[in-house]
Amino acid sequence: MLLSQDKSTLTLRWRSPWAAGTLLFAVYVGTALGTTWFVQSVDPSIRVMSVAVPWFAVGIGVAGVLLGGTRLWPAIFLGSWTVWGGVLHHSVITVTVDAFAEAGSIVLIVRLLSLWGFGRDFDRLSEALTLEQIDAGDELLGLGKRTVCHKRLTAARAH
Numbered sequence: 001m002l003l004s005q006d007k008s009t010l011t012l013r014w015r016s017p018w019a020a021g022t023l024l025f026a027v028y029v030g031t032a033l034g035t036t037w038f039v040q041s042v043d044p045s046i047r048v049m050s051v052a053v054p055w056f057a058v059g060i061g062v063a064g065v066l067l068g069g070t071r072l073w074p075a076i077f078l079g080s081w082t083v084w085g086g087v088l089h090h091s092v093i094t095v096t097v098d099a100f101a102e103a104g105s106i107v108l109i110v111r112l113l114s115l116w117g118f119g120r121d122f123d124r125l126s127e128a129l130t131l132e133q134i135d136a137g138d139e140l141l142g143l144g145k146r147t148v149c150h151k152r153l154t155a156a157r158a159h
Contacts, residue, residue: 017068021075024064028079032057033087057083061106070110076103 035056061076080102085095 017071020064020068021072024061024068024072025075025079025082028057028060028064028076029082031060032079032083036083036088058102058106061102062109065106065110066113070107073103073107076106 057079061079064075065072077099080099081095084090084098085092
């Protein structure tokens, strides 16, 4: 890791994409497994309140790609594949397609954030509003993915 002074702000830059990718992979997998375990262990009567918990791993992926660049997408792909294919033993084809879709959607989110002028400092109100707009759009578009997630968790509980 390398510390650099940039416009009076201290910035962390990784010298090696391998180190950044390995860290992102480990945090992504740990978060995905932890949240999946949490949802499986929650009392079914309050499970609806924990629907958003599995999306923490996606947030980790977005943060990692925002900080390390889109070159880290393979870490997200491998992390998703490890969790759903390696640990939870879901179908290889489904897991592979979903892992590509997850990595691609995270790269798309980061590209859109950059296109919309999002900065990492949160020094403007417009950046916070951009995140709110993305969250609102995710709520509208996320219905299909929630169904896939529900099917995965149901299948994982059956094992």
